[in-house]
Amino acid sequence: METLSNLECFVRTADAGSFSEAARRLGLTPAAVSRNVAMLEKNLAARLFHRSTRRLTLTEAGERLREGIAGNLEELQSALAAVSTGRLEPAGTLKVSMSPSIGMGWLMPVLPAFLARFPRVRPEWHFENRQVDLVGEGYDAAIGGGFALRQGVVARRLAPAHVIAVASPGYLRTHTPPGHPSEAGNAGWIALRSLQSGRIRTWVMRNEAGAEVAVDTPPALVLSDPAAVREAALLGLGIAMLAVPDVLPHLEQGSLVRVLPDWHADVGVISLYYASRAQLPAKTRAFVDFVTDAFERDRLAERFAALPSNA
Incomplete structure (x- = not known):
């Protein structure tokens, strides 16, 4: 044996x-x-x-x-x-990959409650904006969007992945915001350059009527991290396109204001990924259930949707 x-x-x-x-x-x-x-x-x-x-x-x-x-x-x-x-209790290292905005903004606040419920689980959380190989890199789960679903990987939908235009109240006091995505060329846009592709991200905005308009205009500022783009917007340096989870607290506090409130870019869904097994390890099952319960309890799917009511 x-x-x-x-x-x-x-x-x-x-x-x-x-x-x-x-x-x-x-x-x-x-x-x-x-x-x-x-x-x-x-x-x-x-x-x-x-x-x-x-x-x-x-x-x-x-x-x-x-x-x-x-x-x-x-x-x-x-x-x-x-x-x-003598106990059927979740235990062991829980290795999870997640975007910094979701991880630090929305899951870290509930980590104390998770650890209080499952004290024998040791979280190892990686905050990263990339798609990981769950099996090859030894992850128990991942949270993000657009992962390729290899054989044996499950994607459990958590919330829509919507991107909206935002700016600071100070910036809007001294600059006229665009009234339509086609007027984006007259605005001071803060652009995001992808570290993976090296290209500046472009967006296709849509409204509730189904109309779509591509926003591809020369930027006033280019940064390589979503958190930096958000900080630039907070500093009044221009208009930024960011995912709703990245900016929702600032919209609720009033430090950022939504621009083009009837328009958003739809980039898919935010999902919880984990390996499909007949019986998940107890630590992984505990994490999956805890995260989905937290999203339901705090109505995050509804709050992350780019509806005019979020403006």
Whole structure:
């Protein structure tokens, strides 16, 4: 019978493609991970990895083993932990990727309540504006928009992803705002340059009647981070196009005002992503339920929608 540590080291190495990265995720030394994998290969009398100086790749036998055990490993670990403690309680490291605006603005405030309910869960939250590989990078879940749904990944809708035009009251006192998206060329736009593509983001705005107008005008200022774009708008440097969650508190406080209140850009939905399994690990299920409950309780789907009432 193989030890759980040997199997876990094998699966994490297969996911990461290297002993060193697997060791980092497991909190072990690379030598210990390599030793456990070598022991597993010896016991099975089969080579599981092709080894090179740059990367490890699975052999045919390794692929078969990974397919057979990877989906059940965390469930087995949770079951063993439950038996050893006598409690069916969520536990372990919870690695989640989320955008900074959603994470810091809307989920960090409810983290104390989550930890009070699930004290044996240790959150490891990554605030990043990128699409992560849930399985390959060892994430339990991710929150964002537009993720490619690889086989075995579930997307649970949380709220619409709407982008609106905003400016500070001070800016609007000294500048005439556009009355229609076609007049955007006369406004001082603060643009966002994508770090992934290197291009300046352009938007197609629409209204409730279904009309669409492309906003693609030379910007007065270009920044590379949504938070910086928001700060520039707060400083009265121009009009910014930002996601509703990024600016909603400032709209409610009055430090930002909506421009073109009948128009918005629809960029999809904000979803909660996690790997599909017959039985989710208890820590992941607890997080999924907690986040969806928080969105429902605080009516975030409704509040994140770019309706004229949000102006």
